[in-house]
Amino acid sequence: MTLDAFWERERAWGFYPLLEAPRDAPEDYALEVALVKRVLECWNIDPAFRDAWARNPQRALEDRQIALQAADVAPLLASEPVPEATDPILKAVYQGRDLPDQPQAVRRYCAHLREKLHWRQAHRRANQPTDPRMAAWWERQVARLSGQMHADKADAIVHTPVSFELSEGCSVGCWFCALASEPLQDRIWRATPEHRVLWRSVLQQLKERIGPAVGNAFCYWATEPFDNPDYEVFLQDFQQVLGRVPQSTTARPTATIERTRALLRLSEGHGVLNRFSILSRDIAQQVHAAFSARELLLTELLPQNRDANPKFRKARAGRILESANPALTQTPTTIACVSGFLINLWAQRIQLITPCPASAVYPKGYQVLDEALFTTAEDFGLMIECLISKHMLRFPPLDAPVRLRPDVRIECPDASHLLFRALAKRVTLANQPHSHQLAELLEAGANTPAAIAEAREQAVGIDCQDSLFLINHLFDLGLFEETH
């Protein structure tokens, strides 16, 4: 749905944008949504609040200074975790429906959730690079991942084409770190005049090559943004070159309250959705004491504490890949959301990465397809071009074997159909005479496109161009391994 059509519908129902421009909601409207959000934060992070609510809901709200009536938010608080697929309110949100029978506060909050889903879809579309080779490669990664993970997980991955690290390692050391970050050890890239010249050149070169999607990049990965005392200086340069303020996620929101508040103010006018990673109930209480609900309207609090609502499962990846903890996801997943370049400025390193389900082979939930080092701005541009031309092929080479991904199975339902089956996707090809032969040629993993085309022509008289077109189509669907 286009932005205009989405907002035409939402405004007709009486709702306003809070995240997307023009953010013209009346103040009492924004405050009500912020208060509902705060109730849910208390509910999801703090078992003491859940107990207090069970005893006396209104009193529980008053104790947290939340000026709402309990009946206005009660429909959102299920006493037992309900799977998302069967939660009627969430189901309506995902289906883009209003809930006219619910209290106003619930309806407005659900409208905000719909806005966030809509924003995420638009954000993902906007992440497609402009370089045609990288755009095709990026589309293949999106298509591949949508077959490897169920839709609820795959749709949440936005495939940002670039992210940056402004230090090496992380000072926080979370027990669940899905990216298995290293200790920080003072490896921080400071904003010296020379570094800022290089930084701005890196941003400018990426903007010219990849396009406006670089503005969706963020400046952390297996790092904590506030570990770098100059983080905000780099954000200002980013804003000047790319016209956007990058999103931030911090696990240290209370380390220096005024620093955090300044970051929120910088983000607010740009509709940036920041995130606080909440590691304990104490931190949640400090956050709630330091920041009003209204101040945090566009800041998500991620319940990462051990006693959080059990429906918030952590990704089984990185440091906890082998853990038997039942609070971890049971199905294949990842938290990695970059299909493109992960650039560490401290190490002056570029990695070409793309998400995949975390496994023993890819414990951090992403593949590193290649890596290059740079020392100067000129080097940087050359390395980016080198990685694009080496890995982002527009078509599979005629003389290199094509191999199906290991997770793709191929079947022949009858003599003229082929079925490709992965965990979360099936692709059917019709009108393939002697389909068993084609299946065998593809399954072997040792045949080049040229050899397959020739074999098909000899066996069933199919024009070579038609076979090559078919192989390119399967390549575009992300069904082949790209890097052997």
Ligand code: SF4
């Ligand atoms: S989860 Fe984030 S904050 Fe925690 S150790 Fe990993 S990188 Fe650091």
